[in-house]
Amino acid sequence: xxxxxxxxxxxxxxxxxxxxxxxxxxxxxxxxxxxxxxxxxxxxxxxxxxxxxxxxxxxxxxxxxxxxxxxxxxxxxxxxxxxxxxxxxxxxxxxxxxxxxxxxxxxxxxxxxxxxxxxxxxxxxxxxxxxxxxxxxxxxxxxxxxxxxxxxxxxxxxxxxxxxxxxxxxxxxxxxxxxxxxxxxxxxxxxxxxxxxxxxxxxxxxxxxxxxxxxxxxxxxxxxxxxxxxxxxxxxxxxxxxxxxxxxxxxxxxxxxxxxxxxxxxxxxxxxxxxxxxxxxxxxxxxxxxxxxxxxxxxxxxxxxxxxxxxxxxxxxxxxxxxxxxxxxxxxxxxxxxxxxxxxxxxxxxxxxxxxxxxxxxxxxxxxxxxxxxxxxxxxxxxxxxxxxxxxxxxxxxxxxxxxxxxxxxxxxxxxxxxxxxxxxxxxxxxxxxxxxxxxxxxxxxxxxxxxxxxxxxxxxxxxxxxxxxxxxxxxxxxxxxxxxx
Numbered sequence: 001x002x003x004x005x006x007x008x009x010x011x012x013x014x015x016x017x018x019x020x021x022x023x024x025x026x027x028x029x030x031x032x033x034x035x036x037x038x039x040x041x042x043x044x045x046x047x048x049x050x051x052x053x054x055x056x057x058x059x060x061x062x063x064x065x066x067x068x069x070x071x072x073x074x075x076x077x078x079x080x081x082x083x084x085x086x087x088x089x090x091x092x093x094x095x096x097x098x099x100x101x102x103x104x105x106x107x108x109x110x111x112x113x114x115x116x117x118x119x120x121x122x123x124x125x126x127x128x129x130x131x132x133x134x135x136x137x138x139x140x141x142x143x144x145x146x147x148x149x150x151x152x153x154x155x156x157x158x159x160x161x162x163x164x165x166x167x168x169x170x171x172x173x174x175x176x177x178x179x180x181x182x183x184x185x186x187x188x189x190x191x192x193x194x195x196x197x198x199x200x201x202x203x204x205x206x207x208x209x210x211x212x213x214x215x216x217x218x219x220x221x222x223x224x225x226x227x228x229x230x231x232x233x234x235x236x237x238x239x240x241x242x243x244x245x246x247x248x249x250x251x252x253x254x255x256x257x258x259x260x261x262x263x264x265x266x267x268x269x270x271x272x273x274x275x276x277x278x279x280x281x282x283x284x285x286x287x288x289x290x291x292x293x294x295x296x297x298x299x300x301x302x303x304x305x306x307x308x309x310x311x312x313x314x315x316x317x318x319x320x321x322x323x324x325x326x327x328x329x330x331x332x333x334x335x336x337x338x339x340x341x342x343x344x345x346x347x348x349x350x351x352x353x354x355x356x357x358x359x360x361x362x363x364x365x366x367x368x369x370x371x372x373x374x375x376x377x378x379x380x381x382x383x384x385x386x387x388x389x390x391x392x393x394x395x396x397x398x399x400x401x402x403x404x405x406x407x408x409x410x411x412x413x414x415x416x417x418x419x420x421x422x423x424x425x426x427x428x429x430x431x432x433x434x435x436x437x438x439x440x441x442x443x444x445x446x447x448x449x450x451x452x453x454x455x456x457x458x459x460x461x462x463x464x465x466x467x468x469x470x471x472x473x474x475x476x477x478x479x480x481x482x483x484x485x486x
Contacts, residue, residue, distance in 0.1 A: 028046050028337070029331070029335035029336070029338050030315075030330055030333070030338060031043070032045060032328060034325060034326075035282075037274050037431040044400055044403070045399050046329060046371070047326070047328075047370055047371030047374060050363055050364070052094075053362065053364070054090075054094045054361060059090070059094075059096045060096065064081050064083075064084070065081060065082070065083025065360065066360075067081050067082060068081075068116045068117070068343060069116065069117050070118075070346050070362065071119060072092075073121075073122070073124075074120065076089055077090045077091070077346065077353070078090075078118060078120055078126070080115055080116075080117070082114055082116065085114070085115070086099055086100060087101075103139055103143055103145050104145060105145055105148075112128065112130050112133065112137070113132035115128050116129050117165065118168075119168050121170055125141065125146055126141075129166055129168050130165070131165060131181075134150060136165050136168060136178060149194040150163065152188070153196065154196045162181075165179070165180055165181075167179040167235070170239070171243045172243065173243075175189060175192060177190075177237055179233070179235070179247075184202075186201045186265075187200050187201050187237060187261070200245070200261055200265045234248065234249050235249055235297070236297045236298055238298050238306075239300065240260075244261060246260055246269075248295040252292050252294075255276045256271075257292075258295060269323070270323050273324040275325075277308075277319055279293025280293045280310065280315070291312065292312075293310035293312055293317075294312040295311075296311040297309040299345045299347055301318075303382040304320060305318060305378060306318070309354070313331065314330050314331055314333075314338060314339040314341075315328055315331060316328065324405050324408075326378065327370075339354060339359070339363070340356060340358025340359050341356065341358030342354050350366070351364060351365065352365040353365070369399065373396045376392050377393045377406070378409075381409060381413070386416045386417065387417070390410050390414070393410045394406075404431060407426045407429040407430030410426045411427040411432065411435060411436075415435065415438065415439055418446075420443035424436055424439045
């Protein structure tokens with residue numbers, strides 16, 4: 001009997017060690033969460049789960065060496081393999097198409113030197129930030145040289161201006177926006193012919209009152225040791241279909257590390273959510289992963305959504321057009337779906353991909369039922385189909401009853417349909433005070449308008465009754481006075 005029990009125990013141990021546990025837990029090696037109205041992190045269903053990883057070795061071209069950027073366009077995925085000075089091109093199913101290592105430059109073979117950033121236009125033109133060669137290289141879709149931007153000249157540039165491009169993006173007018181090392185004036189902008197235009201989107205620094213007071217009474221030696229109020233550099237850029245440039249920076253003290261820069265250079269990003277658009281809201285101050293999120297990449301997605309990548313804690317934060325945090329996924333670790341040093345994110349339809357420089361691989365993510373429902377509801381709302389959006393938000397609430405954004409989404413849909421009382425109920429559940437006030441004012445006006453006739457009738461009856469009673473009292477007083485006189 002004892003030996004039988006021991007065999008059962010040993011069999012159970014073998015099953016646990018061999019991985020007989022459910023695979024669902026292994027498929028989500030990170031904790032998904034969101035923030036509520038009080039800025040507390042609350043658990044949330046996973047919006048995306050890792051589906052596969054792609055390596056250079058798996059493609060048969062040797063390992064990726066310090067890959068620095070990734071871009072998806074025209075049914076292809078481009079990886080900038082910085083350490084190998086090459087561009088690896090795959091199709092949407094991660095099958096190798098070609099590798100670009102060099103190009104013809106006026107009859108001479110030319111190549112890249114530690115390129116950092118890349119962009120692919122709709123016509124297939126490749127724009128490469130050839131960092132250590134201090135230039136932007138433009139290649140046609142067939143790999144032939146289309147042009148080079150180097151050594152910009154202008155009266156507003158310092159004589160010792162050093163052009164070291166890091167990241168870039170291009171609008172439909174072929175204007176090129178370049179994040180440059182050591183440049184604090186903003187994003188460097190070039191015309192379609194490569195002519196320098198100017199700077200856009202300067203990161204403004206606003207010292208607080210304590211900084212001013214300290215500088216006022218500090219000695220020269222103390223002021224010399226103080227941190228200079230210098231704007232921070234941008235870390236990455238992307239562009240939407242309307243030509244607005246999205247940019248990130250890693251200033252630890254900034255509440256606006258993500259910007260949406262208009263053609264005039266103004267930051268027009270909507271920030272109507274409970275908290276700033278800056279990744280994690282609560283975090284440890286100390287430790288290897290302490291401090292605010294360090295946003296190193298931004299990807300503009302369809303329907304007004306955009307995702308930002310936090311390299312500090314290896315997480316992806318996705319927001320809607322109004323600045324509401326929709327979901328968070330990813331994390332640090334060794335399992336599929338976690339990263340060592342993520343540097344770039346991309347979207348391919350409903351799939352997401354993250355380039356992990358630390359492990360030299362790409363990790364593909366696919367949406368869960370929860371993530372697909374959220375994306376669909378946001379898309380319907382963005383397209384003005386509010387009635388259809390309500391049904392999808394209801395599905396979201398079945399998967400996560402604590403999802404405030406769903407309550408607010410339903411409330412906004414009802415508000416558009418002038419169902420103000422129902423909108424108030426959902427805004428209250430979503431703790432949306434601002435929109436609740438709007439719905440309440442409309443509902444109050446609606447009630448007053450509906451019952452105005454009845455209210456006026458009651459008021460008139462009360463007024464007439466009061467008048468009749470007053471006249472009756474006055475009449476009786478007069479009779480008494482007359483009777484006393486007689």
